[in-house]
Amino acid sequence: xxxxxxxxxxxxxxxxxxxxxxxxxxxxxxxxxxxxxxxxxxxxxxxxxxxxxxxxxxxxxxxxxxxxxxxxxxxxxxxxxxxxxxxxxxxxxxxxxxxxxxxxxxxxxxxxxxxxxxxxxxxxxxxxxxxxxxxxxxxxxxxxxxxxxxxxxxxxxxxxxxxxxxxxxxxxxxxxxxxxxxxxxxxxxxxxx
Ligand code: CUA
Numbered sequence: 193x194x195x196x197x198x199x200x201x202x203x204x205x206x207x208x209x210x211x212x213x214x215x216x217x218x219x220x221x222x223x224x225x226x227x228x229x230x231x232x233x234x235x236x237x238x239x240x241x242x243x244x245x246x247x248x249x250x251x252x253x254x255x256x257x258x259x260x261x262x263x264x265x266x267x268x269x270x271x272x273x274x275x276x277x278x279x280x281x282x283x284x285x286x287x288x289x290x291x292x293x294x295x296x297x298x299x300x301x302x303x304x305x306x307x308x309x310x311x312x313x314x315x316x317x318x319x320x321x322x323x324x325x326x327x328x329x330x331x332x333x334x335x336x337x338x339x340x341x342x343x344x345x346x347x348x349x350x351x352x353x354x355x356x357x358x359x360x361x362x363x364x365x366x367x368x369x370x371x372x373x374x375x376x377x378x379x380x381x382x383x384x385x
Contacts, residue, residue, distance in 0.1 A: 220244075274354060276318030280309060283344035284321075284328030286372050289365050300324040308381040313360050319353040321345045329368035334380065335361045341383035342368055357384040 227240055234306070281296035282289065283303050290305030311317055321330045323345040331342035332355065338361070343353040357363070365380030 220248075221256075252296065256267075257313065266342075275316060277315035278311065278353065279318045280311070281305065281321065282319050282330055282345065284323040284325075284371075284378070286325050286378045287367075287378045289330070289367075289376035289378060291380060295320055307365075307379065308383065310383040310385060311357060313384050315358050316354055316356045319343070319355065321351045321353055322349060323347045326371050327369050328371050328378065331366050331368040333364045333366060334359070336365070344369065357382075360384050 204241035223244075225242070226238060226318040229348060237335070238243055248255035278293065279295050280291055280293055281303070282291050283296075283305060289301075289307050290303055291307070291309040292303070293309070296303055300322070303324075319330065319341075323344050323348060327347070328345040329342060330345045330351075330353070332340050334340050340357075341353055341355040361384055363382040365382060367375055369375075371378070
């Protein structure tokens with residue numbers, strides 16, 4: 193069961209799943225073109241399309257029910273401990289991240305963070321995340337490029353993200369909410385030691 197869930201790991205298999213979906217759509221389109229080019233009367237063609245559509249609906253519903261049953265065992269998702277060993281303040285700006293140890297509650301314009309920070313392994317970190325301007329999304333990626341934690345960075349609002357780094361290394365911080373021209377270059381680094 194767990195192995196099957198691993199196979200369904202979307203991050204790892206996104207390309208394969210997309211390819212499969214695209215081939216399915218191409219197949220259906222080719223089928224429709226072939227069946228439409230035959231000299232059938234209109235009624236017969238309509239009947240075929242309706243039949244195909246209902247098969248598609250039931251097929252898709254079946255797949256969704258199976259996915260629901262298979263994935264039900266892994267919910268609710270494991271919650272990180274809510275008792276923090278260390279607190280880090282994070283502020284998103286167009287277009288950079290600033291991070292600093294401790295809770296910060298003064299003017300964001302004067303926030304003295306950096307785009308990199310060093311944090312301990314195996315300690316629960318509470319990230320207090322906000323934004324100085326527009327909505328951003330604070331996302332932490334491990335060295336393999338997998339997302340390990342994320343939360344929205346919103347102006348005038350603080351989101352608390354708890355995460356325990358289990359492995360040492362450099363984690364990349366990226367923005368997951370389109371926030372303007374240089375959105376893709378909003379990078380930060382968390383060194384876990
Ligand atoms: Cu900040 Cu996209």
